[in-house]
Amino acid sequence: MNQIRWGIIGTGNIARLFASDFCHAKSGELRAVASREKTSADNFAAEFDIELAFVDYYSLIHSNEVDVIYIATPHMSHFDLTKACIMAGKSVLCEKPFTINEAQSQELFELAAEKEVFVMEAMWTRFNPVIEQVIEWVEEGEIGTLHSVQANFNFLAPTDPEHRLMNLEMGGGALLDIGIYPVFLAQLLCGKPDFIQNQAVIGETNVDVFEQLLLGWNSGQLASLEASLISCNPNRAVLSGAKGYIEIDSPWYMAKSCRLINHEGQERAVEFDFPGLGYQFEVDEVNRCLMEELLESPNHRWEDTLELIATLDEVRQDIGLQYPGEPDFYEEDLEHHHHEHHHHKH
Known part of the structure; x- marks a missing residue:
């Protein structure tokens, strides 16, 4: 496999950003794109000099012309498309959130292990050189014991x-789309939290439009x-420690300086x-x-994805945000969560 051949499913905003940056990768060939609209597929292929344009996701998934598929469709379709790729023996880079809940992610990882197919959640921020630098500083004790992580993603x-x-039908809301980034940063540095509190604002379309989360660890980190x-x-x-602090410049999730x-x-x-980018x-x-x-x-493991989505599940359960087709908030978990419910309609 001298050049790894890539296919993209979806032609929306994130697919465009990914395709624009692809030429800066060290290797790999962007070979195919799939959209349900012929015009979108053709235009995207022309713009990014991609040889093959498919008008059906499954034709791309079953094509012999690609080795790995980047899934850039809205959240609700991630599970089915990733599953189809695994069954077809195609490696997968699936946009975050990997799936809409932990049960779905768990099922896909078990399947990938059984079929021996590579899959990864597209947590691109993890591989940003600034984040690599920050991890190094923290691990080397440059700021002493890490006490607190403060991070936002607002737009x-x-x-x-x-x-x-x-x-709601499309898995909307702030938490899964952008809240996942600050949670990722906190868990990257501190691991899965022992305590989760939140305040959320539910907008007029019944999805969360604004929330603040407070995560706590038995070690005393917040x-x-x-x-x-x-x-x-x-x-x-901002990451604060006993000997100093680290500031990641704006916007921190795609920063070029710290x-x-x-x-x-x-x-x-x-x-x-x-x-x-x-x-x-x-x-x-x-x-x-x-x-x-x-x-x-090894840098964004299945375990990391599961711990990330588990936190988001817990927050959603607490604010009562459920997506169509989900099992009724994992009944068996409910007795473990005696949270006070603070959510405000406006």
């Missing part, structure tokens, strides 16, 4: 009730996180000059894993 989303972010589809914010992240400030106020700044780094990771015949990335 003004379209208010159209039919838009996927506002539409994370204060925010996600919003209705407000602007610099979207910086700073380490010690308790005496001395600053060390690091800047990375990479082309594009940084989607190429997850492509490099998948290619490397495929070359090494791994089933999962």
Whole structure:
């Protein structure tokens, strides 16, 4: 396999960003794209110089022309498409959230293990050089014991009730789409939380439009996180430790710079000059894993995805946000969660 051949399912915004950055990856060939609309598939293929355009997702999945498929469709379809790819023996990079709940993710990982197919959640931020630098600083004890993580992901989303972010039928809401990033950062550094509290605002279309989460660990670490589809914010992240703090510049989830400030106020700044937005780094990771015949990335493991979605499940259960077709909030879990319910309709 000298050039790993990639296919993309979906031609929306995230697919475009991914395709634009693909040329900056160290290797791999963007060979095919699939959309349910012929015009979209053809235009996308023409724009990004992709040889094959399919008008049906499954024709791409079963094509012999691709080795790995990037799934860039809305959340609700991730489970079925990833499952079809695994059954067809195709490696998968599936956009986050990997699926809409933990049960679905668990099922896919079990299937991938059985069929021996590589799958990874497209948590692109994990592979950003700034995040790699931050992990290194924290692990080397540069800020001493890490005490707190503060991170936001806020932006003004379209208010159209039919838009996927506002539409319950499409798995809408702030938490799964953007809240997943701050939770990812906190769990990357501290592991799965022992305590989860939240305040959420449910918008007019019955999806969460704004929430603040407080995560706690038995070790005494705390994370204060925010996600919003209705407000602007610099979207910086701050990691505070016993000897100093790290500030990841805005927007932290795709940053090109970060700073380490010690308790005496001395600053060390690091800047990375990479082309594009940084989607190429997850492509490099998948290619490397495929070359090494791994089933999962050691840097964003199946376990990491499961721990991430488990936290989001717990928050959704608490705010009563359920998606169509989901089992009724995992009845067996309910007695374990005696949360106070704070959610506000407006």
